[in-house]
Amino acid sequence: DTAVSQTPKYLVTQMGNDKSIKCEQNLGHDTMYWYKQDSKKFLKIMFSYNNKELIINETVPNRFSPKSPDKAHLNLHINSLELGDSAVYFCASGGTDSFEQYFGPGTRLTVT
Amino acid sequence: DAKTTQPPSMDCAEGRAANLPCNHSTISGNEYVYWYRQIHSQGPQYIIHGLKNNETNEMASLIITEDRKSSTLILPHATLRDTAVYYCIVRASNEKLTFGTGTRLTIIP
Numbered sequence: 001d002t003a004v005s006q007t008p009k010y011l012v013t014q015m016g017n018d019k020s021i022k023c024e025q026n027l028g029h030d031t032m033y034w035y036k037q038d039s040k041k042f043l044k045i046m047f048s049y050n051n052k053e054l055i056i057n058e059t060v061p062n063r064f065s066p067k068s069p070d071k072a073h074l075n076l077h078i079n080s081l082e083l084g085d086s087a088v089y090f091c092a093s094g095g096t097d098s099f100e101q102y103f104g105p106g107t108r109l110t111v112t
Numbered sequence: 113d114a115k116t117t118q119p120p121s122m123d124c125a126e127g128r129a130a131n132l133p134c135n136h137s138t139i140s141g142n143e144y145v146y147w148y149r150q151i152h153s154q155g156p157q158y159i160i161h162g163l164k165n166n167e168t169n170e171m172a173s174l175i176i177t178e179d180r181k182s183s184t185l186i187l188p189h190a191t192l193r194d195t196a197v198y199y200c201i202v203r204a205s206n207e208k209l210t211f212g213t214g215t216r217l218t219i220i221p
Binding site (some may be wrong): 004034042043047048056063066090092099100101102103104106 | 144146150153155156157158161169187197201205208210211213
């Protein structure tokens with residue numbers, strides 16, 4: 001009964017490649033998020049979607065493009081991967097009137 | 113842009129109460145105090161939140177000072193599984209979560 005799931009858990013790829021990370025939540029939440037945690041463990045929000053509509057778009061390179069096919073899914077596509085993109089990416093979800101955000105297990109992306 | 117200050121690390125003996133302080137002297141009237149924790153290699157986990165009153169749930173208690181400029185998260189009987197980084201966050205209900213550097217809590221057997 002995983003609430004927020006992400007695939008893949010680990011992703012190793014070369015510079016210049018394009019890759020996607022998938023996220024699904026079965027909690028019926030309206031809002032989903034992507035966070036990035038770098039090597040220094042700073043956790044920063046990247047995007048937020050509410051009912052498939054982009055709400056928050058932090059200062060993130062436009063190589064990063066979130067896609068929300070439906071309320072339960074928020075995928076992250078990254079073009080032209082760079083070394084600095086190496087990090088752990090967390091997906092999260094929360095209800096419109098909920099104070100809690102539920103985080104997925106993370107995807108560790110390594111760009112070589 | 114974290115609006116909170118926490119000690120970088122703390123130790124607590126297993127079975128004792130862990131008291132984690134947080135300063136948020138610039139908190140606004142509509143901002144809540146949230147606590148999350150991140151156990152090694154896992155996603156952050158919500159613990160508790162409050163506005164003015166003290167709060168308690170099955171995981172922890174949250175004590176907020178009357179002037180709301182500081183708060184304390186209390187884990188009443190710490191276990192080894194409580195070893196984690198604990199984040200104190202202030203946020204209005206329609207704002208994003210902004211994580212600071214947190215407190216690394218180590219429970220000592």
